[in-house]
Each structure stands twice: as C-alpha cells, then as structure tokens.
Amino acid sequence: MPGPVLAVDQGTSGTKALVVCPERGVIGSGSAPVRPRYLPGGLVEVDPAELYGSVVEAGRRALAQAGEPVVALGLANQGETVLAWDPGTGEPLTDALVWQDRRAETVCAELAPHADELRYVTGLPLDPYFAAPKMAWIRRHLTRNGVVTTSDAWLVHRLTGAYVTDAATAGRTQLLDLDRVDWSPAALDVFGLSGEHLPQVVDAGGHFGTTTVFGGDDSSRRNGRGNGGEIPLTGLLVDQQAALLAQRVTEPGGAKCTYGTGAFLLAHTGSTPRRGTSGLVSCVAWRLGGQTSYCLDGQVYTAASAVRWLTDLGVISGAADLDPVGSAVPDAGGVTFVPALAGLAAPWWRGDLRGSLTGLGLDTTPGHLVRALCEGIAAQVVELADAAAADLGAPLTALRVDGGLTRSTLLMQTQADLLQLPVEVAELPDATALGVAAVARLGLDPSLTIDEALPARRPAAVYEPRISAGEAAERLAGFRAAVATLLDRAPV
Template sequence: MQTNDVGILSIDQGTTSSRAIVFLKDGTTVSSAQQEFTQHYPNNGWVEHDPEEIWSTALDVSQQAIAAAKKQGVNVVCIGITNQRETTLVWDKLTGEPIYNAIVWQDRRTASVCEELSDKLDMVRSKTGLLLAPYFSATKVSWILDEVPGARARAEKGELAFGTVDSFLVWRLSNGKSHVTDATNASRTNLYNIHSQQWDNELLALFNVPAAMLPEVKNCADNFGHSDPALLGEAIPITGIAGDQQAALFGQGCFKAGELKSTYGTGCFALLNTGDVPVSSEHKLLTTIGYQLNGKATYALEGAIFTAGANIQWLRDGIRVIEHAKQTQSLAESLSYDHGVFMVPGFAGLGAPHWDPNARASLFGMTRNTTSAHFARAGLEAVCYQTYDLLTAMHADGMPSNSVWVDGGMVGNDWLCQFLADILDVQVQRPTIMESTALGAAYLAGLQFGLYESLDDIASHKHVEKQFSPQLDKTIRQGLIDKWEKAVQATLAFTH
C-alpha cells in the first residue's frame, strides 16, 4: 500500500465541539467534519456536557470524515484521539451508560473541597506536579460518587468506570472492550504519580476514589484497542492518544528541551518541553507529562489560561457586540495602542500564575466613547497579556525561551499574532498546518502504526507559514504591561 493512499483519522474532542480530520502522512488534510454541542450551566460556576452528545457528535464527525476520505481514494488505517483534558465522566461498566453529566474542566463546584484539603498541597504537588484546584479530575469524581445516590457503593464493588473523555470515547468505540487512557491524560487527574508513572494509592485515599474505577494507563503511542466494525465500517486500530495541549506540543514537533508552544482555543495553554527532567515551578506553573513513548516520559512546564477564544465567544453570544469572531481583527486594527480599555477575563476564575477559582471577569477604562471595537481589542489583548504572565513565570523558573510556536483557532488573526510578539518580545512562529492538536494525535497514531520511523521523521514535516517579530516601542510596551498588572490586581482585590 502506498502511504499517499493511507490516512490517519484524528478525533479532536474539544470543549465546545467535536471534530474529526483525516490526515495524510505529510500532514495534509484530506477531509474534516465538525459539530458544536451544548454547554450546560446548571449552577453558578458549574459547567457540564451531556456525555451522549459528546459521543454522538464524535462518532458522527468521524463517520463523515472517513466517508469523505474514501471518496478521494484514501483509506483510514489507524485512529488518534485528542481531548479536552480533566473533564470527568463516570459510567456503568455493564451498559456503558453515564451516571451523571460530564463535569467540565472549567467547572468550579469543588473549590471549597480543595480549600479544605489545602494542608495536603505539598504532597499533591510533589507527586502530581499539579495544584489543588477544582480544575483537575479527582474532586470531580468524588463529587459524582457522593452526589449520585448509590454511586459510591457501586464504584467500590467495581461496577462503575471513571475516565477522562479519551477513555470514554475508546470505551464506546471498542464497544466496552477497552478501558484505557494515556499518560498525559492520567497526569491531569491529581490521582497519578508522574514520577513513578502509576496511579497513587495515597492520592486515591485522599480524594476517596476507588481504584477499581480507574483505566489502564498506556504510552501516548500504543495499542488502545480497535473500533467496533459496526461503528466505522471496519475494525480500525486506535494507536494514539494525548490530551489536547500535549497533542499540540507533539503536533508542533517540540521534541527538544526548551521548545515552547502556545495553543489558543477555548482557553490558552503554553507548554515548554523540559526533557526527561520534571521541573518544579516556584511560580504556580504545572509540571506535567508532555508525552510518553516506550515507557519513557518527556516532561513539560505548563501555564494555563482558562479563557482565550471563550472571550470572543462571550462577546459574540453573551453580550452580542460582534456577530462573527473574524470581525475582531478589523475592529482591533481600528484603534490605537492607547485606547485605554482592559479586560481581565476571569470568566472561569484565573489560571496561572494566580490560580484563583473565585476571580470574576472585569473591564476597566470604559468611557461614553467605548464601542464594540474596544471590547473586541481588549478581549484579544487580554490573551496576549496573560501569555506574557505565563512566559514571565517560566523565565523566573529558569526556563527562558526566545520563540514560541502558536496554533489554535485564534492565531489565524495576524493582528493577534503581531501583538503577541510585541508583548512577549519574542519571535512568534505560526506553522503551515495550524491544527496542531489534531495533527499531534495523528502523528502519535501513525508512529505506533509504523507510518513514521522516528520523531525526526515527524519533525521533518514541520514548516513555518509566517513569523512575527517584535516591533513595538519598548516604553509603550512597558506602559501597557503596567496597566494590565494594575487591572489584574484590582480584579483580585475585588474577589477578596
């Protein structure tokens, strides 16, 4: 079989949509399909998804992408999965039916539980590289077991399964034959020891999660099972899994220590490859597994911003000052640097380096002259200022970087990329293929399947589409950063 006839299906199950892309070996897109799904907000600070809608949209787009690829003579030979991380599901092992909605990574309902466990922070950090925050899966699992009648007793009897979205999708795709996850998703649960690379009994006891619920943890490129022929037309091996941000790191080819990528989707996540050394942050960044191959973990330092594209989604759907996200570029370009309006987007609390789940979003500097253009520009600028905070923290942790690879839906906006370069004061490089998350899952699947010989083989497909260099006057830049920092401090002061 010629490799140009061979396709890799990448299932990218995100926070607001499910997408499937069929890639050729060189990263060329053959076909794709995407469906948005419903966001549920049952209480203040709660965010849920219907697991059946996650499954139905993921299956539907996969079927569409495979069918479209076949029409072009491309046969899908393996499947890679990447997913919204930390989002937590619990389902019946016999029927596969979820016992509660998926609790989304943005959800803050367990903030008080995390505060109660604060004396265990050092232990949790030393084992997981994470903080005690409602963001991670452990407290979400425990909440479901406590709140759904009879769930805890059933879990202890081994009747219930826990998984992040990747686990749930593989379970459904394999018709219940595979209960698995990969090391990157496991490393985001607060239940997994990233040093010993196994589920940790002390953490399971702390969060009161029965071990019988847990999936088997595998490498990112591994044999995860096969799809049921009734679903995708044939039994296709599932050979690659990584959480969305780690998949983007892999898709960007950041295989060397010191290489940095920043993804701009619903949220923004900057990951810096630290090699085989897990760097412990003194500035509230996360230490996480970047990817794991052949039993060997490559670690990363991560900064998380909870809302990036979500800022623009709020402007469009929440207060309706724009009709389309693409409008933001022309609106931003219509204003000068001293327009005076700053947005601190604490819609789901503030992530790194503040980690304040109780923070709220704020707007500063408005006058009667403030228009939709100011809102749009402030929403875009906030993403750049927050990325500056992440890189500043990384530098302070002894991990400087002079360039950043960007990807995600937002970076098609040239104005945003240029402002990012100006504020970060580094080179911003945008790859030819911007779907780095889906591409990373495809690379992992292709690596296990044998389509790629090595990481060098994968890296050979990486190309820069456009590079952005800093151009902003240093004095103006510093003045903007100073105002941003005042806005953040005022936001935090209001919270407390």
C-alpha cells in the same frame, strides 16, 4: 510508509477529525459541534452522548471526504473533563463535568491541608480545574455506582471495549505519581478514591483495540473501503500535549501556545519533571516506547470563550470580527480587560476571581473593547511565558502558536508586541489532531522515530514585535495593576 490515519480531536466546543496521509498531508476533514451548558455558580457540563456522537459524526465526515481507507485511529481528548459510567454497558451515569467547571471548590477547600503534598506527588496545584476534585465531587453528590474517569477512558471504551488512559491524560487527574508515572496510592487516599477501579495507564502509541463505528454499510466495513472498516486505535494523547508534539517542541527549551476555548502554553522540560516555583504545572508531555517526556503547563481559562461572551453581548458577531472591528481604532483607548470570566489560572490559581473591565467612557467603542480583550488574553500568555522562562532558567526565544484564534492578525500581533518575541503561527490551526495522528502512526509502526512520524513544520506567518520594549512594559503594567486590584478585593 503505511497509509492515512484518522485523527480525532474531541474538544470542549466541538470535535474535529482529519484524515492525514504521510505523503499528501490532510486529505479529509470533518467536524461536529458540542454544546456545553454554562450554568450559574461556575458550573459547566455536557451530555456525554453528545461527546460520543460528535466523535463518530466528525470521523465519518472526514473519512467520507477522504474517500479512501485508513490504517489507524488516533484520539485526543479534553484532559480534565470527567463523568461516571457503567463499565458493563458503557452507559453514562452522570453528565460530564467539563474542565472549566468549578463545583468541586468545596472539595478543594476541605483538602487544602494536603495541597503541598499533592503538588509534590502529582505536579499539580489543588484546584477544581483538574479531574480528581471533580471525581470526588461526583462520588459525594451524584453516584457511587460504576466507574468515574476522564472522558477519554469512556470514549475509548465505547469505541473499542478497552479500559485505558494515556500517561499524559492520567497526569491531568492529580492522581498520577509524576515520577513513577502510575496511579498514586497517597493521592487516591487524599481524595477518598482508593477503592476506584481506574483505567490502565498506557503509552501514547500502541495497539489499544479496534472499532467499526466509523464504517458505513456492512459491505464497506467488510471490504475496508471509504469509511474505514475495522480500524485499530493506536494513538491516545491529551489535547495540549498533542499540539506540543505537532509543533515539534520535542526538546527542552521550546514552547507553544494553543488558542482555543482557553489558551494553553506548554514548555518542554526533558526526561525528568521540573517542579517550578513560578505557578506553572509540572506534568507528563507524553510517554512513548516506555520513555516519559515532561513539560511545564500554564493555562488561560477563557480565550475563544471570552470572544464568544463578547459575541453573546452583541459587541461583535463572531471571531471573524476581531480584526475588522478592532482595527477601526488605533489602541484600546485606555480600556483594560482582565478576561477572567472563569477565574484566573496559572500563575495565580485564583479560580474564584471574576473578570474586570475598566477605563470605560462615553467614547468607548466596540473596537476599544475588542482591542482590550486581545490585550487581556495576550497579557496572560506573557505571564505564562515569563513563568516558564523563570522555571527553565533561560528566556524563550520564540513562541509557536496554533488554534482557531491564530487566524486573528490583531491578536497575534498583540501577542508578539507584548511578548517582545517572534510569534510563529502553525500552517494548520488543527495542531492537536496532527499530533495525535503522529502518535497513532508511532503506535502502528514502533520502528518510526518521532521526527519521521511528524509532519513537516512550516509556519504560515511569523509576527515580529512592532512596539518598543518600553511600550510593551507599560501596557503590561496596566494589566498587572488591574489583576492586582482583583486580587486585593477578593477574599482568599
């Protein structure tokens, strides 16, 4: 089997890179921070140069730690983050509007009469979370110049000069025909984007160009030593679908949840799209060898970002405090936290809502707040799992999980308790990078099967429910009542 591959996961708050060897596993890793700007009115933006710089820095650090050449590069991306840029020079023309950004609500309100049509064609509800409303907003308010795309197309162009996006990322725009897996003229027309020069939609694995940006000095680049030389880019996949692949959810019925900046539950639905009625998104999981797999997708907008919010308030000093602080009390003490700090996503799709914190008293401690936050995140994931089961027509039997917050025993046990199912934690939290490493390997060697390209899956831990179904239902009822109060109070 060919040698190691460099897998780069460009995320919201940072970029993680792994050098993955098929025999020895992860032999090098590197990371670099990204600092989005959270502005009043639900605006979230980031300097594109910071995105690109973090990719180069993380990749170089991983290669330096590995100390040996790689045979291919895979790149995962945030999905719905967009910017305008000059295709001639590669220079950004705007800041990047991050997936959490809500400024395109005005576009969505104007296009509300087309919501049902868009949902049927693209599988996605009309919401500023997706790329097309942001792209239309940029064209209306910032610039008509250059091209406007998701961040992956710009990063790939900077790395290789190619102008492509993988089918799953294209599916996050609300411009992709879900059945044909190509740009939809009808959707483009609705958003006023018919004249745009969009990137070519490609498989997740293939030869997309080469890059030398991860190399060290000229000598190392020529000889292919250490920091890489000329590396072919052979893998592209949006982040959550890459994690779904890494968790080996490759057949209908399985589901995974990634706990990162947000929490994202995906359930595989097979070779045809399933347009459910429970509020989940129907989208492309990946296209490999010209064959498309589909999935259902549900989102919790704030998970680690809610932990950061609690940290910024001084309640805890960081995510590592979740377990010791939360374990200082036996329960949430009657506190209910709906952490809709960037709105409620699936299955409600009310991005205009704000979070709520109720049941506070003079006896409320930081531990109660931490437990209430963990319950609030976990309860939203239960809503997504229930919606997936309804659309699939069968209950889930377990949930495979990954991401940085899976290090919290308190959160994972709370998830198992409220879900009333086993929660299987991935051995490595960096499932997205491992998934894009697999598609890079498939792009390099199409004779491989998906199973051969993926690393062996060994759960690091399995959390079983420790409370009764009745107690879980009672705690969920309290959360749902708090959500209902928010829905009743907010204007539609």
